[in-house]
Amino acid sequence: MVLLARFIELSRERKEAIFDKIGAPLSTFSAKIELAYALGIIRNEARLGLHLMRDVRNKFAHRIDPLKFDDPEITRMIDSRGSQAVKSMKGNTREKYLAMFSALATILYGTIAIDIRIRPLEETHQEDFLRLIQMAIEAAGLLD
Numbered sequence: 001m002v003l004l005a006r007f008i009e010l011s012r013e014r015k016e017a018i019f020d021k022i023g024a025p026l027s028t029f030s031a032k033i034e035l036a037y038a039l040g041i042i043r044n045e046a047r048l049g050l051h052l053m054r055d056v057r058n059k060f061a062h063r064i065d066p067l068k069f070d071d072p073e074i075t076r077m078i079d080s081r082g083s084q085a086v087k088s089m090k091g092n093t094r095e096k097y098l099a100m101f102s103a104l105a106t107i108l109y110g111t112i113a114i115d116i117r118i119r120p121l122e123e124t125h126q127e128d129f130l131r132l133i134q135m136a137i138e139a140a141g142l143l144d
Contacts, residue, residue, distance in 0.1 A: 002041055003032060005112045008120055029054050041111055045083055049104050052081045056097060069094035 001019075003026065004010070010018070019026050026032050033054070037047040056077060060067050067074070075093045078086065082100060089096050122129040 001032075002036055002108050002111050003039075006039060006041060006116060006118055008118055042107065046104060046107055048081070049083060049086075049100055052077065053097075053101060053104065055081075069097060 004015070016024075018024055021027065026035060030051070033042075033047055033050045036042045037044065042050070056074060059074060059077070069075070070093060078093050078096055078100075082096065085103075086096050086100050089099060091099075
């Protein structure tokens with residue numbers, strides 16, 4: 001997962017509390033997309049593409065009647081919200097969706113392959129961290 005590749009090392013319990021439990025802050029795909037964008041992991045174009053993929057997926061998943069990619073609503077979503085590259089593609093809606101999926105998957109996989117994990121402040125800026133602790137201790141009046 002792209003976010004886990006950036007986070008500090010988390011225990012299984014912390015991962016579940018953040019990602020898996022009902023009501024967890026990152027339990028939805030939408031929340032994960034927005035956080036990845038806010039952290040600079042993905043650009044706005046990828047954010048919009050991932051939201052489009054999520055919306056198309058939800059149309060298929062939350063419908064009782066069978067749905068196909070040539071459905072006018074799905075075609076309209078991809079043709080109106082797809083990137084310029086997707087809009088200029090030849091082929092049917094399914095082919096455009098799969099090409100968009102492949103491109104976004106490649107971007108996300110490439111992001112995971114690069115080790116850019118966030119490190120704790122005490123590890124990356126030890127002097128600043130120790131100074132902050134000293135200031136907090138002094139402010140709390142714990143030193144004579």
